[in-house]
Amino acid sequence: MATDYDSPRKTDDDLNEDSLQELQARRTDKSSGSIDIDETDLAESLELPGADLSNEELSLRVIPRQADEFTCARCFLVHHRSQLAVERNGQQICRECAA
Template sequence: MATDYDAQRKTDDDTESIDAIKERIPSKPSLNDDDVDNADSFSIPDVVNEELDVVILPLQENEFTCMSCFLVKPLSQLGSKSRAGKICTECAS
């Protein structure tokens, strides 16, 4: 079925007054002293304290670093060479 997205869409819900809509919106809760005191009970998860072991490999012979996006790419994705350095095919296009 074809739909005309430019046509005005009116339903029975559109006849509701702005005052009725405002009444449905809950009032914003105010901050009191109890909320401020509970800020001290926040604890950082133990995941933050764990050490991560990451092995960093040096740049391989068949890889280059694109001087536009700064990603390490294989030489098969070499797009062009400029004075600034090597550029990958994605950044060259």
Template sequence: MATDYDAPRVRDGEEEKNDTIVELDAARSRTTTSLLEDDTEPTDGLTLPGADLSDVQFEVRVIPKQKDEFTCMSCFLVSHVSQETKPGTSLCRDCA
């Protein structure tokens, strides 16, 4: 007996469903609409790209480079001297 792999599979205890494309499309659009409606609630603390932040004040404490740190000449990040490839090269291990 040959097996028809394109035939819909029905598990034990389930009935075969004969949904039309129109019914499936209607059910899909209802699901999509309900998901979009749930997602339209405003969220506090979230800023959108391009938002006007001119009235916001940022305070950042800048710590000067320490004696045991160096600035990589490739990526310009300040790293600990243990990350330097060779003493005096001013290249970090990631950039080497």
């Protein structure tokens, strides 16, 4: 529920003035909860994250791993040799994974 922090706040006197009947009426109004939405309009206006992107083209240049880089055996990310922490049984592990 959104809160408007710029609206004037009620004082203790204002809170005491609310009658029990008024508070109960507000409660029943909020709990009615039936919302009429035309589902066809809603479906057309939303774009889902798994939308069809078959017509989109992504061009990305992939550079192969360089001689001064290694692939961490735990996180499988390519790091520079300066990030090498441990090499165990031929498996290279980066500093983040070793920590």
